Amino acid sequence: DIQMTQSPSSLSASVGDRVTITCRASQGISNYLTWYQQKPGKVPKLLIYTASTLQSGVPSRFSGSGSGTDFTLTISSLQPEDVATYYCQKYNSVPLTFGGGTKVEIK
Amino acid sequence: QVQLQQSGPGLVKPSQTLSLTCAISGDSVSSNTVTWNWISQSPSRGLEWLGRTYYRSKWYNDYAVSVKSRITISPDTSKNQFSLQLNSVTPEDTAIYYCVRGWFPHGMDVWGQGTTVTVSS
Numbered sequence: 001d002i003q004m005t006q007s008p009s010s011l012s013a014s015v016g017d018r019v020t021i022t023c024r025a026s027q028g029i030s031n032y033l034t035w036y037q038q039k040p041g042k043v044p045k046l047l048i049y050t051a052s053t054l055q056s057g058v059p060s061r062f063s064g065s066g067s068g069t070d071f072t073l074t075i076s077s078l079q080p081e082d083v084a085t086y087y088c089q090k091y092n093s094v095p096l097t098f099g100g101g102t103k104v105e106i107k
Numbered sequence: 108q109v110q111l112q113q114s115g116p117g118l119v120k121p122s123q124t125l126s127l128t129c130a131i132s133g134d135s136v137s138s139n140t141v142t143w144n145w146i147s148q149s150p151s152r153g154l155e156w157l158g159r160t161y162y163r164s165k166w167y168n169d170y171a172v173s174v175k176s177r178i179t180i181s182p183d184t185s186k187n188q189f190s191l192q193l194n195s196v197t198p199e200d201t202a203i204y205y206c207v208r209g210w211f212p213h214g215m216d217v218w219g220q221g222t223t224v225t226v227s228s
Contacts, residue, residue, distance in 0.1 A: 001172070034214030043205065043221055044154070049213040087154055091214050094169040096144075098154040 002027045004090055006099035012107045019075040021102045023088035028068045032092035035064055035073050038101075039084045048073065049091070080106055109133035111206050111219035119200075119226050125193040129206030129219055136182045136189055137162045142209040145180060145191045148221075149202035159209060160189055196226045 003026040013019050023033065031051040036044040046055045048064040051071055061076045075082055083106055088099040115127035129143070136143060142161040148154050158170035160180045170178050179192040193200060204224055208217040 032212055036215075043218045044215075045218075046214050046216045055213075055216070089154075089156075089214060091212055094156075094159075095171050096156040096209070096215075098156065100153050 001095055002029065002090055002097060004088055004097050004099040006086075006088055006102050008102060009100065010103040010105070012105045013078050014107045015078055015080060017078045019078050019082075019104060021073040021086055021104075023066075023071040023073070023099050025069045025071075025090060029090045029092045031067045032090060033064075033066065033071045034089045034091050036087045036089065037082075037084045038087065044087065047086075075104075078104070078106070109208060109217045111208065111217055113204075113206055113219040113222045115222055115224075117223055117225060119196055119224060120228050121197055121226055122195055125191070125196050125200060125204075125224055125226075127191045127204055127206070127222055127224075128188055129190070130186070130188040131208075132187075134208065134217075136160075136187050137184055139163060140210065142211075143180075143182070143189045144207045144209050144215065146205045146207055146215075147200075147202040148205070151199075152202070155202075157191070157193075198226050200224070201226045 005024045007022050033051045035048040038044040052064045063074045085101045085103045087101050110132045112130045119125045142159045144159040145157045158180045177194045182189045203221045206219040207215045
């Protein structure tokens with residue numbers, strides 16, 4: 001099975017900073033990569049699908065890129081409401097494996 | 108809009124069966140375009156996709172290898188819902204369980220509220 005590895009596992013940044021999270025697949029998955037945001041105590045929320053397409057209603061400061069095995073999620077200007085854990089998930093075929101998550105905090 | 112409402116017990120004894128139900132509103136369990144999934148979340152295992160059911164002229168199921176021998180996900184068209192059964196549970200199965208709609212290639216766009224299930228005697 002394809003493994004999904006996220007880095008870093010956690011980060012702390014200041015409001016307004018540019019934040020980048022990486023997700024790596026152990027084999028190529030084309031662009032079938034989805035990103036989720038899970039705020040503390042809440043249900044995960046779909047942010048970005050097919051690696052770079054923003055889900056409706058998601059702020060434009062979020063962006064995604066990548067194809068094949070290497071993907072990134074970028075928050076262009078970190079806001080206090082972005083404190084959350086972010087997960088990637090492969091969506092090309094089963095099993096629909098998630099990455100281990102990246103916890104984003106405000107410095 | 109589409110909503111998923113979960114129900115089921117929060118406490119299950121070891122070796123017994125975990126059973127959860129997910130009632131769908133705003134969509135159909137028999138839809139030809141989406142899938143109906145169960146996902147667990149625990150501190151030790153993170154988010155884990157457990158399996159799915161879906162209809163494409165007939166019913167299909169896919170399961171994670173880690174639970175394949177113990178899991179059944181089944182649709183109930185009369186009630187527009189789907190269910191999870193996980194047999195022979197152990198404390199390792201203690202987790203939050205979510206029912207989720209999947210929509211290729213978008214991902215999982217609608218989530219139930221989550222059910223915390225504790226496996227303990």
